[in-house]
Amino acid sequence: MQTLLNVPQGRFEIQRLPYRKNDQLKAWDAADEYLLAYLSEQGILSEASRLVILNDKFGALATALSAFxxxxxxxxxLSQQATKINFGLNNLSQGSVQLFGSLKWPSQLFDVVLIKIPKTLALLEDQLIRLNAVITPSTTIIAAGMVKAMSANVWKLLEKHLGQTKPSLAKKKARLIFVDLDAQREHFKNPYPVYYALENTAYRICNHANVFSRESLDIGTRFLLEHLPKNTQAKDIVDLGCGNGVVGLMLAESHDSAQIKFVDESYMAVCSAKENFTQAFGNRSAEFCVTDGLTTFKPESIDLIVCNPPFHQQNTVGNQIASSMFKQSYRVLRKAGSLWVIGNRHLSYHIDLKRLFGNCQEIASNKKFVIWQVKK
Ligand SMILES: C[S@@+](CC[C@H](N)C(=O)[O-])C[C@H]1O[C@@H](n2cnc3c(N)ncnc32)[C@H](O)[C@@H]1O
Structure with missing residues (x-):
């Protein structure tokens, strides 16, 4: 894997996270290179510039621009963690970057805003609305992305919330978008979080902008909810990759005295899960963890894990995250504890599960999905 980023700002070692031996994917893309070259050519940044970067995947931009x-x-x-690791790899002080989650923005004003176009348009919309509170009429705003990620809706959102846009030429299938801030622009109310009524319950489910299936219950999740384990003796239960937390919420209903731990690497997901759980159960004890899977959990500390695994990390599709979640589950489950997994039929999770746990029972299946249970 190529890990040396060679740009006008210098040469930097940049790695992806989770770290994988023989990973063929780079931790940056042509849009990062294009943006860094443009910033340098045009001398956009000075010592006095107050710079903010949105959606820097593994910290390539922050690392190359750490001097600012x-x-x-x-x-x-994971992106934030990768940024810290990459600062370390390049002997840069951790103090030269300030990392913020998507729901707690800094209150200062910025002179230069760099936006990597995120995969979810709703997240972009939420960010553009929040951005209005931290820019001035003279702020320079540049968006960057791969051409294939720049749908017409991306341009429309930028124009609706900020002002006219001008595209750069495309280079290596990447493009920059220059924004001409419109002083008369309308400031819209943030439509996020959005809510839906969870079928067959009285719950109104809160979904922040970047949450999986935020408009309605996902069909896979619906199938999983229909077949969840009920009234087991489990005391410590994890909703792994919780999204808005509907799985953990229903497990909490059927397990009165259990403690549910909601885990996701998305700040918006965990915040949504927390709001949904608190609305439903008031001050019943639960844990809400923004982290990479079960990495921070103690071995043999959990009785039951339920997981609808992610099938892509940002734009990269694959079974790797699911695979590492299964390995982590084996480590943190108590003896006789169990892991329940739902997956698209074609993902064949049972092969991995059986290899790891030595057993694998099909709980339910339909044309599209299969639910598996493995026991430690
Ligand atoms: C398919 S969604 C399932 C969401 C929810 N459990 C449901 O069924 O509606 C997978 C979730 O895994 C989360 N995720 C992805 N990578 C993760 C990681 N390394 N650690 C924890 N959560 C992760 C995603 O943010 C997403 O919310």
Whole structure:
């Protein structure tokens, strides 16, 4: 894997997270390179510039621009962690970047805003609305992304919330978008979080902008809810990759005295899960963890894990995250504890599960999904 980023700002070692041996994917893309080259050519940044970077995937931009003490805002805990690791790899002081989650923005004003176009349009919309509170009429705003990620809706959102846009030429399938801030622009109310009524319950489910299936219950999740384990003796239960937390919420209903731990690497997901649980159960004890899977959990500390695994990390599709969640589950489950997993039929999770746990029972299946249970 290529890990050396060679740009006008210098040569930097940049790695992806989670770290994988023989990973063929780079931790940056042509849009990062294009943006860094443009900033340098045009001398956009000076010592006095107050710089904010949105959605820097693994910290390549923050690392290359560390001399300008950037603020970096992201919804991804893994992205933030990667930024810290990459600062370390390049002997840069951790103090030269300030990392913010997607729901707690800094209150200062910025002179330069760099936006990597995120995969979810709703997240972009939420960010553009929040951005209005931290820019001045003279703020320079540049968006960057791969052409394939720049749908017409991306341009529409930028124009609706900020002002006219001008595209750069495309280079290596990447493009920059220059924004001409409109002083007369309308300031819209943030439509997020959005809510839906959870079928067959009295719950109104809160979903922040970047949450999986935020408009309605996902069909896979619905199938999982229909077949969840009920009234087991489990005391410590994890909703792994919780999204808005509906799975943990229903497990809490059927397990009165259990403690549910909601885990996701998205700040917006965990915040939504927390709001949903608190609305439903008031001050019943629960844990809400923004982190990478079960990495921070103690071995043999959990009785039951239920997981609808992610099938992509940002734009990269694959089973790797699911695979590492299964390994982590084996480590943290108590003896006789169980892991329940739902997956698209074609993902064949049972092969991995059986190899790890030595057993695998099909609980239910339909044309699209299968639910598996493995026991430690
Ligand atoms: C398919 S969604 C399932 C969401 C929810 N459990 C449901 O069924 O509606 C997978 C979730 O895993 C989360 N995720 C992705 N990578 C993760 C990681 N390394 N650690 C924890 N959560 C992760 C995603 O943010 C997403 O919310």
């Amino acid at each position: 003490f950037p603020v970096a805002i992201s919804d991804s805990w």
